[in-house]
Amino acid sequence: MAEEKKGQDAWDSTQWHEVKKGETLWKIAETYYGDGSLYTKIFEANRDVLSDPNRIKVGQKLRIP
Amino acid sequence: MKKYLKLSAILVIVLFVAACASDKKPAEEAIKAAEAAVNSAKGEAMKYVPDQVKGLEDGLKSAKDAFAKKDYKAALAAVKDIPAKAKDLAAAAAAKKGELTKTWEDMSGGLPKMVEAIKSRVDILSKSKKLPAGMDQAKFDGAKSGLTEITQMWDDAQKAFQGGNLADAVSKANTVKDKAAQIMDTLGMKAPAAAAPAKKG
Numbered sequence: 535m536a537e538e539k540k541g542q543d544a545w546d547s548t549q550w551h552e553v554k555k556g557e558t559l560w561k562i563a564e565t566y567y568g569d570g571s572l573y574t575k576i577f578e579a580n581r582d583v584l585s586d587p588n589r590i591k592v593g594q595k596l597r598i599p
Numbered sequence: 600m601k602k603y604l605k606l607s608a609i610l611v612i613v614l615f616v617a618a619c620a621s622d623k624k625p626a627e628e629a630i631k632a633a634e635a636a637v638n639s640a641k642g643e644a645m646k647y648v649p650d651q652v653k654g655l656e657d658g659l660k661s662a663k664d665a666f667a668k669k670d671y672k673a674a675l676a677a678v679k680d681i682p683a684k685a686k687d688l689a690a691a692a693a694a695k696k697g698e699l700t701k702t703w704e705d706m707s708g709g710l711p712k713m714v715e716a717i718k719s720r721v722d723i724l725s726k727s728k729k730l731p732a733g734m735d736q737a738k739f740d741g742a743k744s745g746l747t748e749i750t751q752m753w754d755d756a757q758k759a760f761q762g763g764n765l766a767d768a769v770s771k772a773n774t775v776k777d778k779a780a781q782i783m784d785t786l787g788m789k790a791p792a793a794a795a796p797a798k799k800g
Contacts, residue, residue, distance in 0.1 A: 539791075539792045539793075541705075542705075542708050542709060543792075544709070544791060544792040544793035545705075545708065545709025545710070545712050545713070545791045545792075545793045545794070546712065546791055546792075547712045547713045547715070547716035547783075547788075547790075547791045548716070549716065549720075549788050549789060564731070565731060565732075566731060566787065567723055567724060567727045567731055568724070568727050568728075568729040568730045568731035568732070568734070569726075569727035569728045569729055571728070572723060572726060572727060575723050599719045599720065599723060
């Protein structure tokens with residue numbers, strides 16, 4: 535069972551997306567923003583884990599600003 | 600015999616008056632002490648447990664009424680528990696203040712995170728050529744005006760806190776929390792655990 539978040543962790547409002555097979559940043563941006571060309575927003579928010587917007591891995595957790 | 604009866608009646612009256620007068624001073628002092636206790640607890644209590652203040656004031660009033668009617672025994676009886684109750688009232692107010700302070704500290708750290716996340720999403724969606732599936736322009740406009748509303752209300756909550764009105768600040772912050780959770784839902788975002796609606800059952 536997942537441990538319930540407490541204190542300020544419980545207020546964490548970061549939105550996450552777990553990459554599935556066949557997904558691209560463009561496709562993820564379409565899902566959340568309706569416009570694939572806004573994929574750069576996701577890329578910029580994940581620069582700590584992404585070095586190339588064309589290289590995302592299945593199972594990777596990405597922040598969705 | 601007649602003289603004896605007359606003397607007896609006078610004696611009874613004198614004793615009665617003396618007995619009543621002997622209760623006057625203690626009743627007067629007890630009322631003063633109770634009033635002081637109520638006044639000292641009242642300031643904070645009115646802010647945090649106003650409903651409990653009335654009961655105490657009613658007790659004090661009935662003691663004063665009895666005193667005015669020279670019923671010193673009744674006045675003493677009405678006032679005797681008030682100092683202890685005033686102490687309980689002060690303790691209840693302090694407990695409520697502590698609870699509200701903790702809630703405020705928690706929310707004042709967390710709510711700006713929600714508001715910031717909503718603002719970020721609204722900014723991005725404002726640049727989108729097309730809205731995501733499940734969202735239409737009316738819903739998005741509603742979310743945008745909701746964001747303006749909660750930003751203003753959060754300002755108001757902080758002002759209430761700075762002005763020492765903790766209960767009002769927490770009430771406003773709760774409204775911000777609920778409204779922010781609704782907006783996040785509209786925008787297809789997940790509300791943080793602290794703002795998620797309570798589970799039923």
